[in-house]
Amino acid sequence: MGSPKPLLVSHTYKGDGAKQRAIKSLLKSNFAEISYSIYPSLMESLKGKTDISMRGRSFNFLAMAVLGIVALRNATGDASINTIIVPENGYISINPPLTRRRIGSHSTRTTHPFFLSKFEELLRDAGFHVKFFNPYQFKTKGEMLSECKDQAAIAKAIPLSVSCSHWHRRNIQCGHCVPCLIRRASIHHGKFKNDADYENQRLKTVLNERKKRDDIQSVQAAIIRLNKTQDYRGWIRQSGNLPSDPDVRKKLELTVKRGLTEVENFLKAEKL
Template sequence: MLGNVSAGVEALARRSGRELRRLTLALTNSSVYGKVAERSSRPRGLLYAATAIRAAAANHADSVQVPENGQLALNPPLSAARSASLSTRSVHPRTLYLLNTVIRTVGGSVTVENPLAHLTKGEVCRAAVRAGLPLAVLAQGMCCGAPPRQRRGLPYDNCGVCFPCLVRRSGLLARTGIDPTPYETTPRHPSLSTERAEHWRTLRIWLGRPYTMFDLIGDVPLPPGTSAANWLQVIESGRAELRAMVRWAESEAPGAA
């Protein structure tokens, strides 16, 4: 499936006239120089960003584009147990601000930017389709935080129940009313364990209470000169897409009227 996504990206590159260069990166949890390496994926975002910055500088490019929808860039914690560093912040506006500050401090000129920062997942899906990416290819991408193919050797790239997968579902449903992605399971499947349904339960609780400016700036500070109101609007628009996805999932659940 990911081969089809690569073909779609290459087709868009040809259409735009841009040169496409690929560089494969991966983290390892094996021993390095006799020491146990980092077992989590927490350094992954920094590894990717640093590599892109180095490549941009070597090729005299002005910027590095890190495309992530605003919902997952901010990644608001669904509960207090996932606040601050307990959730990924690799593309958070403050993270990019700090990266750019480091670049300037060492005399670099590359700027790291997120061109999708103020778009929800649904808005990103709409933009992708308008740009010529077929929906069938869009549905075959991987957004999962715990990919079944990598973790358990199953024939699925997306589990369907982690928070990134739930945001993915909401975005595709907001764009077309359907989500043809082949998931491992659904958030309302009767066989789903309590542990695996955690994100679904927490998401519903989070959507049932207000999300305020204090929630936005109290988790991870925004960079100086940033409009908090604009970011809050991204979250609220994304919450609307997620609520619609919850209603859809409940109507599709086994035994639903």
């Protein structure tokens, strides 16, 4: 039996479909895929109001992956196909709250081990027996980039990729939201030269804008607090229940610590 060949699942917002296709063209193997386009909309009774949230995006990914599993089982007759790979870096998977007001739903955690395990239970009760697997649970985003086996391809993919939580508003990455900061820190860590364009390239100027600086200041506050206390264990517990295995918990703690250090090093390079 050869290596497993994954079915790629994606969905797009306006403006990023072409980017996804360009990145897919960099893959050495030809993969089957399921994809669809989506734009935020509201039910009829709420028409006229604006929905700019992307909170359901990760749930859509997982739901589409379940659909892919069912399609593969029906097409092949192989009921043993059950693994959904969720390739998310360990820091953003845990996404520990940067400040006290982010302990709740202000920060999404849709690839958190606790959420995925509960979603597995829900799907099992509904008759869908699947297993979610994150191969990068103990890797930072910077480590994922620097350890990629095809450095030439990943260097080409970086300027094409989209990480920003505000992308769908202006079709350009803001450069200062938490996903953008994690992204830019990882690129700095991997020493890559070329990146995508950002609406706010210079972070120093963002600190002077009250409506934009919240995420940067929240990250700075978390760095200062954790440098003083080193209580990473208590910090990551605030994002949700963790696996009971003490070795797994320790790995998660160290991953989160390294992830925040990547951001700290990037901010220092930006002289913040």
